[in-house]
Amino acid sequence: MTLKSDNLKQLNMKFFKNFILVFSLVLTFGCTKEDEVKTEKIIDEEQNEEVETVEEPEPFVYFTYNATALNDSERWIIVYDSDGNLLDYKQDLLEGPMTFTAHKDSIPEKINITKLSYNKFNDGISEGHRLLTFTDIDDNSVWNDNNYNITGNLIGTFNFQVRNITEYEAFQISTPYNILRPGEFSSESNDNKITLQLTNIPLYENMEYWINVRGENGRTKFLKLSPANGESYIHDFNDFLEFDEYVPINLPSNQFYILQSGGFSSNESNTYWGDGQSFSEFFGNGEGMPENSFLNGYDCYKFGLGISFIDYSYGYYKIGDKVLDITIPEKASFTMVSQDIYNLEFVTELNPVTKTTRHNSEKTNEEGAYLTTDWEVFSTGSKTQQIYELPNELIERFPNMELEDLNLNTVILYTQGYEQQQFFIDKTSKIRTGNFISENYTFNKF
Numbered sequence: 001m002t003l004k005s006d007n008l009k010q011l012n013m014k015f016f017k018n019f020i021l022v023f024s025l026v027l028t029f030g031c032t033k034e035d036e037v038k039t040e041k042i043i044d045e046e047q048n049e050e051v052e053t054v055e056e057p058e059p060f061v062y063f064t065y066n067a068t069a070l071n072d073s074e075r076w077i078i079v080y081d082s083d084g085n086l087l088d089y090k091q092d093l094l095e096g097p098m099t100f101t102a103h104k105d106s107i108p109e110k111i112n113i114t115k116l117s118y119n120k121f122n123d124g125i126s127e128g129h130r131l132l133t134f135t136d137i138d139d140n141s142v143w144n145d146n147n148y149n150i151t152g153n154l155i156g157t158f159n160f161q162v163r164n165i166t167e168y169e170a171f172q173i174s175t176p177y178n179i180l181r182p183g184e185f186s187s188e189s190n191d192n193k194i195t196l197q198l199t200n201i202p203l204y205e206n207m208e209y210w211i212n213v214r215g216e217n218g219r220t221k222f223l224k225l226s227p228a229n230g231e232s233y234i235h236d237f238n239d240f241l242e243f244d245e246y247v248p249i250n251l252p253s254n255q256f257y258i259l260q261s262g263g264f265s266s267n268e269s270n271t272y273w274g275d276g277q278s279f280s281e282f283f284g285n286g287e288g289m290p291e292n293s294f295l296n297g298y299d300c301y302k303f304g305l306g307i308s309f310i311d312y313s314y315g316y317y318k319i320g321d322k323v324l325d326i327t328i329p330e331k332a333s334f335t336m337v338s339q340d341i342y343n344l345e346f347v348t349e350l351n352p353v354t355k356t357t358r359h360n361s362e363k364t365n366e367e368g369a370y371l372t373t374d375w376e377v378f379s380t381g382s383k384t385q386q387i388y389e390l391p392n393e394l395i396e397r398f399p400n401m402e403l404e405d406l407n408l409n410t411v412i413l414y415t416q417g418y419e420q421q422q423f424f425i426d427k428t429s430k431i432r433t434g435n436f437i438s439e440n441y442t443f444n445k446f
Helices: 002-055 392-397 420-428
Strands: 059-067 074-081 086-091 098-103 110-120 127-138 141-145 154-166 170-174 184-190 193-204 209-214 220-225 232-236 245-248 256-264 277-284 291-294 300-308 312-320 334-338 343-348 354-364 370-380 407-416 436-443
Touching: 059 074, 059 110, 074 098, 086 098, 110 141, 127 420, 141 420, 154 209, 170 193, 170 277, 193 209, 209 277, 220 277, 256 291, 277 291, 334 407, 343 407, 370 420
Parallel strands: 059 141, 127 370, 154 232
Antiparallel strands: 059 098, 074 086, 074 110, 110 127, 154 193, 170 209, 184 193, 209 220, 245 291, 256 277, 256 300, 300 312, 312 436, 334 343, 354 370, 354 407, 407 436
16 A cells, blocks of 8 residues: 555656646746747837838928018018918028928929018008018029128218319219219309219229219219229319210100119129119100210120110119110010019010019008008019918018008019029029120009
8 A cells, every 4th residue: 555655656746747747847948939029010110110201201302581680670482382371480580591391392483472571660660561572583592681882981071173174064973883972062164174072982892983074075983093082082073084985875754764874893703783883874755865974904804784764664784894874675565464563464575584573552540650561572474463362470460551552653674684493593693694684674654
């Protein structure tokens, strides 16, 4: 009995050990399978996350606005696509370039850009609103909204007197960057000779000055001067030099005209109308043949003519070779179809490359506040002008902006000049390539 009992105990112990072993293997196997499933699931999730990260498109800068000064009380930039869908709008806080971004596959080829400038006037209640819009602009464009007037370092003033001028008509003071006006000027006549007194002329450091005087027979003569601060200079009109060429321009009867000429000492592409040495400047009205002046030795020249008639104006501006002859065309046919700023349309025999339209509204409210709204639009010349409603937030932010009462003031058609994209670059970022010609017709009687 004892033996059998011992044997039974041994069998039980053996069975128990085998059971534990098998059970442990089952547990181990089960845990291993479960861990493998969990591990595979985690790996799959991580791989999916990696795939999503790789496929996520990066933001694309489709427009940049950059201003170096904020002279307005507030300024906003609004961007639309060419179908009128609002892409974005931001307030300029002068914290560096303002960039407008989106996924590249959602950016149209052309965009419309509007700048809204708001100003509160000194009386504390009057307000001005100015909107400027460019249509049909390429994506990835940059608007550098800067002040490009070159004046130099102002260090003082000087005085200048010209004696013995015969048949005096006009004078001009200029540097290679500016046409200047003296603080005061006067003239005295003695024995049919004029003495011209110019005082408190602004003096810029290291700048050569030209004094131009138009006298006998309407001919302009010049004198170069490198003045010192606080000095006074006296010259006889006989000391003045004649230009190399005088080109008469035949002007028909008109209400107003301005005629200008000048030269550039280099033929760099980035030359602008305000730059360069001025040779002559005429303005007045009525028919005549003023003599435009040119001096040899300059790399390129500028010529400008603006002339206004009863119901239209004509302008021609060129930087390049001298303009020695010009024919002023007759009025072209022009008929307005729709004056609505959002859908402006007209019919004309002209074939404009680009156009500019200007709408405005002004009124004084019951509180005596003077309120103005001006909207200028630069658009492709061959298309109906289409612009779009401002965001509701901005309309509510500026309740005195009179968008419903805007009246058409001017339509300018550019028949020679840049295409729309280069026109935008020339107007905003001041990047010009080569010489320049602009011909335009202005209509303002509707």
